[in-house]
Amino acid sequence: MREEVLKIYDEVVSKNPNFERKGKTMPYTSANGHMFSLLNKAGELGIRLSKEDTAEFDTAYGAQSFHSYGATMRGYVxxxxxxxxxxxxxxNYLQKGYDYVMSLPPK
Known part of the structure; x- marks a missing residue:
């Protein structure tokens, strides 16, 4: 299952010129010093969204919290x-995650 999700993740990320996938064992995307998407060991994908985009996501898909390495990743769905x-x-949601972290102060 994780390999299938990774393949989809790689395909979607490759279509966006604003960012690239990083990480070998823990695939993720980041910009402006902030991570905004992550594939965990269980093969689950999480995307960091603004509060407004999280509310929109919740209406469309039911926002559930994302966990990685036993921790709840705040701000991720x-x-x-x-x-x-x-x-x-x-x-579109990956782009929203990118837009959100670009609006934060750089790390």
């Missing part, structure tokens, strides 16, 4: 399987 099947929409 768990990407459901239905969204993994819609790469265009997944790409």
């Amino acid at each position: 768990l990407i459901p399987e239905a969204l993994l099947e819609n790469q265009k929409e997944l790409g």
Whole structure:
């Protein structure tokens, strides 16, 4: 399952010129010194969103908290399987995550 999600993640990230996937064992994206998406060991994908985008996501998909290495990742939503099947929409949420971290002070 993790390999399938990684393949989808890589495909979606590769279509966006604003960012690239990093990490070998823990795939992630970051910008402005902030991580905004992450694939955990369980093969679950999480995206960091603004409060407004999280509310929108919750309406559309039911926002569930994302966990990695036993910790709840605050500000991240768990990407459901239905969204993994819609790469265009997944790409839109990755872009929203990128836009959000670009609005934060750089680290």
